[in-house]
Amino acid sequence: MTIDLPTIWAGIIGLGVFLYLLLDGFDLGIGLLFPFFDREGERQVMLNTVAPVWDGNETWLVFGGACLYGVFPVAYSTLLPAVYLPVIAMLCGLIFRGVAFEIRAKARRTQNLWDLAFVMGSGTAAFCQGVILGTLLQGITIVDGRFAGDAFGWLSPFSVFCGLGLLVTYATLGCGWLVMKTDGDLQRRMRLLLKPLSLVLLAVIGVISLWTVLGQPAVAQRWFGGHNFVYFAPVPLLVLACVIGIFRSADSGHDARAFILMEAVIFLGYSGLLISIFPNIVPPTLSIWAASAPRSSQIFVLIGVVIILPMILSYTALSYWVFRGKVRHGDEGYH
Amino acid sequence: MLETSDVLVLARLQFAFTISAHIIFPAISIGLANYLAVLEGLWLRTGKIVYRELFFFWSKIFAVGFGMGVVSGVVMSYEFGANWAGFSRFAGSVNGPLLTYEVLTAFFLEAGFLGVMLFGWKRVGARLHFLATVLVALGTLFSTFWILASNSWMQTPQGFHIVDGRVVPLDWLKIVFNPSFPFRLVHMSLAAFIVAATIVAGCAAWHLLNGRRGAGITKSFSMAVGMILVAAPIQMIAGDAHGLNTLEHQPAKIAAIEGLWETEKGGTSLNLVGWPDMQEERTKYVFSVPHLGSLILTHTWSGEIRGLKEFAPQDRPDSTIVFWSFRIMVGMGLLMLLLGALGLVLRLRNRLYDARWFQRFALAMGPSGLIALLAGWITTEVGRQPWVVYGVLRTADAASPLSSQQVGTSLLIFIIVYFLVFGTGIYYMLKLMANGPDGDPAAAAQVDFVKSIASFDRRPMSRATDPIDE
Numbered sequence: 001m002t003i004d005l006p007t008i009w010a011g012i013i014g015l016g017v018f019l020y021l022l023l024d025g026f027d028l029g030i031g032l033l034f035p036f037f038d039r040e041g042e043r044q045v046m047l048n049t050v051a052p053v054w055d056g057n058e059t060w061l062v063f064g065g066a067c068l069y070g071v072f073p074v075a076y077s078t079l080l081p082a083v084y085l086p087v088i089a090m091l092c093g094l095i096f097r098g099v100a101f102e103i104r105a106k107a108r109r110t111q112n113l114w115d116l117a118f119v120m121g122s123g124t125a126a127f128c129q130g131v132i133l134g135t136l137l138q139g140i141t142i143v144d145g146r147f148a149g150d151a152f153g154w155l156s157p158f159s160v161f162c163g164l165g166l167l168v169t170y171a172t173l174g175c176g177w178l179v180m181k182t183d184g185d186l187q188r189r190m191r192l193l194l195k196p197l198s199l200v201l202l203a204v205i206g207v208i209s210l211w212t213v214l215g216q217p218a219v220a221q222r223w224f225g226g227h228n229f230v231y232f233a234p235v236p237l238l239v240l241a242c243v244i245g246i247f248r249s250a251d252s253g254h255d256a257r258a259f260i261l262m263e264a265v266i267f268l269g270y271s272g273l274l275i276s277i278f279p280n281i282v283p284p285t286l287s288i289w290a291a292s293a294p295r296s297s298q299i300f301v302l303i304g305v306v307i308i309l310p311m312i313l314s315y316t317a318l319s320y321w322v323f324r325g326k327v328r329h330g331d332e333g334y335h
Numbered sequence: 336m337l338e339t340s341d342v343l344v345l346a347r348l349q350f351a352f353t354i355s356a357h358i359i360f361p362a363i364s365i366g367l368a369n370y371l372a373v374l375e376g377l378w379l380r381t382g383k384i385v386y387r388e389l390f391f392f393w394s395k396i397f398a399v400g401f402g403m404g405v406v407s408g409v410v411m412s413y414e415f416g417a418n419w420a421g422f423s424r425f426a427g428s429v430n431g432p433l434l435t436y437e438v439l440t441a442f443f444l445e446a447g448f449l450g451v452m453l454f455g456w457k458r459v460g461a462r463l464h465f466l467a468t469v470l471v472a473l474g475t476l477f478s479t480f481w482i483l484a485s486n487s488w489m490q491t492p493q494g495f496h497i498v499d500g501r502v503v504p505l506d507w508l509k510i511v512f513n514p515s516f517p518f519r520l521v522h523m524s525l526a527a528f529i530v531a532a533t534i535v536a537g538c539a540a541w542h543l544l545n546g547r548r549g550a551g552i553t554k555s556f557s558m559a560v561g562m563i564l565v566a567a568p569i570q571m572i573a574g575d576a577h578g579l580n581t582l583e584h585q586p587a588k589i590a591a592i593e594g595l596w597e598t599e600k601g602g603t604s605l606n607l608v609g610w611p612d613m614q615e616e617r618t619k620y621v622f623s624v625p626h627l628g629s630l631i632l633t634h635t636w637s638g639e640i641r642g643l644k645e646f647a648p649q650d651r652p653d654s655t656i657v658f659w660s661f662r663i664m665v666g667m668g669l670l671m672l673l674l675g676a677l678g679l680v681l682r683l684r685n686r687l688y689d690a691r692w693f694q695r696f697a698l699a700m701g702p703s704g705l706i707a708l709l710a711g712w713i714t715t716e717v718g719r720q721p722w723v724v725y726g727v728l729r730t731a732d733a734a735s736p737l738s739s740q741q742v743g744t745s746l747l748i749f750i751i752v753y754f755l756v757f758g759t760g761i762y763y764m765l766k767l768m769a770n771g772p773d774g775d776p777a778a779a780a781q782v783d784f785v786k787s788i789a790s791f792d793r794r795p796m797s798r799a800t801d802p803i804d805e
Binding site for chain 1: 398399401402403405406407408409410412413415416417420421423424427428429430431432433434435436437438439440442443444446447448449450451453454455458459498501503504505507735736737738740741744745748749752753756757759760763
């Protein structure tokens, strides 16, 4: 395999989407855990842990979309019409979620409504993202560079299950984040939640893996053809090890352990997805080369990415550093 | 056939609705972010508490507006692909990279430092905080730069050729600095500053009318009215230059804006009012002034302007809409000039905070910046029709292969969600404004706290007051 521009770009967009899953994943996860906690104090603490960073996290989604638009316009203009309704629903979910962030703390009479908007918005966005990933895995009909499928082609038992799977993933990640960012009673109860969450997560990952391999001969070939499984075997084994680690961190261990292990799980699961579809960008037929924009576009943006992305990563890290440490009830300055 | 055109109409309605709702918030954010940077800079320089109070007050309103700008903007970045697959496939190689540069240079910068700007008072020093505020303001301007480069390229495309039905970029400098870009960039940046100025002036006027005379209220009223005095005339000049540029590159748009059907010999008159009728190919109920059209659009007594009839019917933008949207924009601009001038007269007579009729005027003008902005964008976007990339790709060829049910459903969902969510958000921003810079005890406590920790011990003003919450 030679390294050419489309491959480099697939790597960059892959990184962008991965960072989105990692970062907005715990924001959305907090929304999923919201209903199980007390309305007065705890929920606001949960929100405050991400108040300074959530819109930076969501920017990775815009980054992914914009790069796809500019660098792989054929993928952008075939994938989005194919998952039209889930995309619209996801965007609406993100609207409710984002505005609830700003308004919830200041609302009195309507606080219940904003809580509901936050929970439903986070849930809808997470579920739809899972459905979109599932649709991508199961493949999209493309004829002559245009989406040629059905309006509800995305809707299948598999894609819906992927939606539920991402809900569990985000909830576990959000739980790990909150164990790290809170203390006292709230943290204790978060830790307790890790056990059931990690068990369900393991089951979900197992089912999606089996379903993909059984349902998609091409994916099975990728994983089990020749000696491939020898190379790829660490992925499922490491996932298993991480999930066990998360389960056990419910009882003991460093506050950050569950969060870091859960990030590793997402990295591994995401790698599994890429192993399954690469070098296609929209399976089963559209490759990264066929989807590419002209060379001049790819080079123009690559220059910007090479210079600016390291700066972005630095000041994003700086922002997390400024807001490091535990967040407690009654901390000033968050709203 | 009917099906395709239904999808097109619905997709256009959806784009018009979502982009109009979106642009309100970035415009407020651009203007307020820069106002906030000025306020914090003035505070650091002078040590006067009034600037810090104003900073806290407007930063809360800014935060809500910014959040709504982010979420309505995410919609835009996916709508291009979802509803306009034909356009994305054709021109994604130009508009996509420009949007990516906006994300890289602006969105991350704003989001990365917004947290420090809004919540970081206790965690970073005063200088680093100021740096964060300045970077957020700078981010809003970078964002303006790239999105207007993108939009202007669609208006006056250059620097590319077409291979296999797709745009291939040749010269990125030519693409970014296309002929209408400098004019549009200046016009829009000024518009955003004016949006903020009219809102700040309207808010202060409301408090003055209610008998409040706090330092924050009078100071912000004075600053905003002064800003309008300076910015409104400059905007008029910028708009005039933009008009000359449009006449050169998009003559059909100018003809539609003026409701001009025939190419008049020996000097073009200006239709002040009237009703352009696209079917009858004439402007009804017209009241026009001879030679004024030539004077304004060519800066000569008898300059020629091509009428709409010189363009094939399928190449004409809708004159009825742009004729009036343009006049609304210009009307707002003239009222702003008046507001600035009256403010100057009252200021010279020391009556700026006493003349109630002027405060009522300023209050009524609160939304004028936004109205002018929306009217201006409607003019330039509707005036670009029937093209999505001017002269290169027709809007009719830009849509996605979707059913009208899909696009209709999403349009309905967006309308409901936007009115619900952004309606509440705007209500909430207005409510925050109604609290006033001196009215919020939480903000006052925050101010006092910051005062106690900020490293301004050498400043006499901050030494004078003791912290209250220790």
